[in-house]
Amino acid sequence: MCPTVFGQRLNVLSSKEVLERTGISRATLNNYIGSGLLPRPEVLPPGPEHGAAPRIGYFPDDTVERIEEIQRLKQQGWSISRIAAHLAGGAQAQTAAPAPQAPAQVRAAQTAAAPVQPVAARPAVLPAPSPAAAPVTESAARRIPAPILTPVAVLVSTLQDAGELWLQLPAGEYFELVNEVWLALDGIFVRHGGRHGKHPGEGMVCHFLPQPAVSHLWNALVAAHQTREAMRQISSRWQARKGWDFELSMNTGVDEGQEWLGALRLSDPLELTVVGGAADHAAQLSRSAREGAIWITRNLVGKLSAQERGRITFGVPRADRRVLSSFSRLADLAALIEGSPAVPAALADLPVTELLDLSTVPPAPHSPVRPEA
Known part of the structure; x- marks a missing residue:
């Protein structure tokens, strides 16, 4: 359900909606955020349907499509760093479409609310220890x-x-x-x-x-x-x-x-x-x-x-x-x-x-x- 604040309907998805529509786990969602594949959620005041929840995180409405693209690229063998670079490049190629911003009234309400601590990004599992990779020379490229x-x-x-x-x-x-x-x-x-x-x-x-x-x-x-x-x-x-x-x-x-x-x-x-x-x-x-x-x-x-x-x-x-x-x-x-x-x-x-x-x-x-x- 899209939240409404001061009578305005926001075109965003809650984290629960994202999980339900994509089938991923919350750990995977946090990993995508920590890896830069997804933007950090916009923290908005809860609506009446959320009961006593202190705050609710919302994502842009294209998040489901973005996750589906991430999963498709992962199935093709792409690494997380390569996917991040691909998504960042696509975002830059577009005409600077900024992430959806909450209305001014919402931002004012957030400012007046108690400060919210940022969500800590959980690091991914460390790779196996290995020597620093040397730059690939033209001769090395020919040996691939x-x-x-x-x-x-x-x-x-x-x-x-x-x-x-x-x-x-x-x-x-x-x-x-x-x-x-x-x-x-x-x-x-x-x-x-x-x-x-x-x-x-x-x-x-x-x-x-x-x-x-x-x-x-x-x-x-x-x-x-x-x-x-x-x-x-x-x-x-x-x-x-x-x-x-x-x-x-x-x-x-x-x-x-x-x-x-x-x-x-x-x-x-x-x-x-x-x-x-x-x-x-x-x-x-x-x-x-x-x-x-x-x-x-x-x-x-x-x-x-x-x-x-x-x-x-x-x-x-x-x-x-x-x-x-x-x-x-x-x-x-x-x-x-x-x-x-x-x-x-x-x-x-x-x-x-x-x-x-x-x-x-x-x-x-x-x-x-x-x-x-």
């Missing part, structure tokens, strides 16, 4: 490899309720926690041959490419399983340290496919990324999962060897029970999970399941049965 179409497994893991963590922890402890998670998961991914990619928010992306005598699909699943176990240990340590019952978890999505691998940024060393359906699917699974769940596609399960499939337990909930070795439409599975955002229509019918358990110990070979003499 052409993109290749290759089999790949894509793992996306996102820290659940990062916005709530930022509100509950002092800044120093927040960064300490984030880096502890990063270091633990980084070791797991490297052990299993994973290569880091860009994540648009609070989490990690890892690509697993084929290796001699090693299944890259199995490596991705083992990495996801060990990530969940590592997060349980980290969560227990922080619960003991803080005396809280907050469960730290990384929600993970994994898919595979024949995808394009290439460089999207001219840096040294080159930053490689995967663009294609598997990356989009894994990202959406990670956004939809909750409580540290690992969601994988039917396509990935079907590509495992018979021995590998025998070492995993997977299934989906049905009514009051869980049906093993079965799959569900992504939209139906997400609808059962409290707090899971809306699934885009393009991915609603994707067949998925939850990885419940995995055995890292291969089964013992069967001994041949000797005929009796």
Whole structure:
């Protein structure tokens, strides 16, 4: 509902309306604001429909379209910094259309009201430590490899309720926690041959490419399983340290496919990324999962060897029970999970399941049965 102040109707959207129309979480909305992708909300006096709310934040009425464009570019593999530059460039190219301003009466009312503290922007998860990138020379640009179409497994893991963590922890402890998670998961991914990619928010992306005598699909699943176990240990340590019952978890999505691998940024060393359906699917699974769940596609399960499939337990909930070795439409599975955002229509019918358990110990070979003499 658009607010009215002194009889004037304002063409803006409340944060609640933005969340309902786009299906994103409040943590994602805060991240977009902190990253400069969205303007900070205009804080206006509450209307009668808001009850005792002390203040309400409103966004320009084109915010929903802007978020849809951000999500579309993210699905195409764009980094947050690249999207921000693109949106800023588009805004400058237009004839200086300023952000909607509240009427003079509203601004006067705001001035007279008690001062409002600005909303603190929550930082995104720190990237992996790396040497400073050197300027790209002409010769380095010529060495950029052409993109290749290759089999790949894509793992996306996102820290659940990062916005709530930022509100509950002092800044120093927040960064300490984030880096502890990063270091633990980084070791797991490297052990299993994973290569880091860009994540648009609070989490990690890892690509697993084929290796001699090693299944890259199995490596991705083992990495996801060990990530969940590592997060349980980290969560227990922080619960003991803080005396809280907050469960730290990384929600993970994994898919595979024949995808394009290439460089999207001219840096040294080159930053490689995967663009294609598997990356989009894994990202959406990670956004939809909750409580540290690992969601994988039917396509990935079907590509495992018979021995590998025998070492995993997977299934989906049905009514009051869980049906093993079965799959569900992504939209139906997400609808059962409290707090899971809306699934885009393009991915609603994707067949998925939850990885419940995995055995890292291969089964013992069967001994041949000797005929009796």
